[in-house]
Amino acid sequence: MKIAVINPNTTASMTAAIGVAARSAAAPGTEILVGQSTSGPVAIEGPFDGALCLPGLLRAIARAEQAGAVAHVIACFDDTGLDAARAMSVYPVIGLGEAALHLTSLLAQQFCVVTTLSRSVPTLRANILRYGFERRCPHVLASDIPVLDLHRPESGARERIRALIAHGMQNGAEAAILGCAGMADLAAGLTQDLGLPVVDGVDAAVRLAETLVWSGHRPSKVGGWALPARLDQLAVTA
Template identity: 35%
Template sequence: MELKIRVILPTVVDVFVEEAIQEFKHYVSDAVEVQVRNLDYGPASVEGEYDEALCVPNLLEKAIEGEKEGCDGIISLCFGDPGVKPAREVVNIPVVGAGEASMLYASLLARSFSVVTVLPNVVPMIENISKKLGLHSKLASVRYVNIPVLELVDKKKMEDSLFEEMVRAIQEDKAHALVLGCTGMMGVATTLHEKLKDHGYDVPVIDPSFASAKMLESLIAMNVKQSRLTYMPPTQKLYK
């Protein structure tokens, strides 16, 4: 049976769309069709609470549209997990956020983990996600490479900066696993793991896009979705 998932990039620019399409082909099985959609209106990137608030309305519309078009699950492809909780209230298919998925996987594999993200603006957001997940005690640190999301297309600069901060996270913060703190950091996790291993640190490096894909695929295979005791449908009222 073929499955269909919708990956929503919560930005109005399409700079990461083609890369996401190509990467997700490697993340999921051949029986899964992947739709990648970006927003019609909202921010160019999500680098703070304001950006997140602006991207949520159209993200929810895209999620509802995906369910109506027969999708079996939804991914909010941003480490801040924008719109994940409200989307769980309005659709009857599983919804996964890249941030929560990657932190949950990291917590399975190590006693502590660090997230290496883009800018200092998003550090509080990531810390809040770890608290909501009940994983804050395992979060060794949140570090950043000081590269805006839209400049992550320079893969060499991104990879070098990530490696430097990952080594510091291991040596100074006692991290036993590393999480890439932005879904724009696709395609570098394996290389970073090998570089760390060559330097004597055999620790997992979690790609949030990959983590969200496999988590959603597992939930669909298990035929489970969000609890209606936790995520109750919105009450009937006027919305304008």
């Protein structure tokens, strides 16, 4: 089974870190095809960046299918381009945000999301509402640490994220979701430190993608995710 994990931004170091997390989550026999957009923003921190990354993301998915991928993970917690990707592919396409919310809903009654910048919060709130989790996930907390600063020691990212999860716990959260692919390597340590489930979207999305492939189900092409008539115009070499 080949599963593509696509970073929609153009930062190679982040793509490499996402690849490590994805391969750690994958079951034996699953091959992770790590890819990234070759055009667009260096980080996705709000709707403007999300719009810029779409052409490169869709081309990366098309290339992955040529390489044999039978499922795709869009490695951005905003679920950037999710509907467009589902419309162009006959294979399952999983967004980190949607996967993490569904998985966490099986672990806790109430949970929170901790993300990067405040301008990402409206997009995540809109997704939570769309997926039907607004009552169970009432809090989206921003660390106000940019994506590319998460692994700089001077940013204090881990301590800030830990404090925000603790704040969520004080307001009823029984689990937490890390709302950025760049936070993937923090989940295990925070789970141990805080004594509650801390869910990483990369891990959740890879496992869910495997489950859908094993189930034999493919996305419906009746209605909103029907294959677009102009799909052959997508240039995969750009």
